[in-house]
Amino acid sequence: MENATSIAVTVAVSVICLTAYAIYVSFGPANKGLIDQFEEHED
Numbered sequence: 001m002e003n004a005t006s007i008a009v010t011v012a013v014s015v016i017c018l019t020a021y022a023i024y025v026s027f028g029p030a031n032k033g034l035i036d037q038f039e040e041h042e043d
Contacts, residue, residue, distance in 0.1 A: 025031065 026034075
């Protein structure tokens with residue numbers, strides 16, 4: 001039972017960390033280099 005719990009906690013922490021990193025890249029200081037493709041090709 002302990003092995004399954006540790007695997008579940010590891011997966012949950014990994015998902016939370018990846019989600020936090022994605023939010024940071026999208027809305028943090030690193031987003032200055034991102035280009036909005038819809039505004040780039042607007043007529």
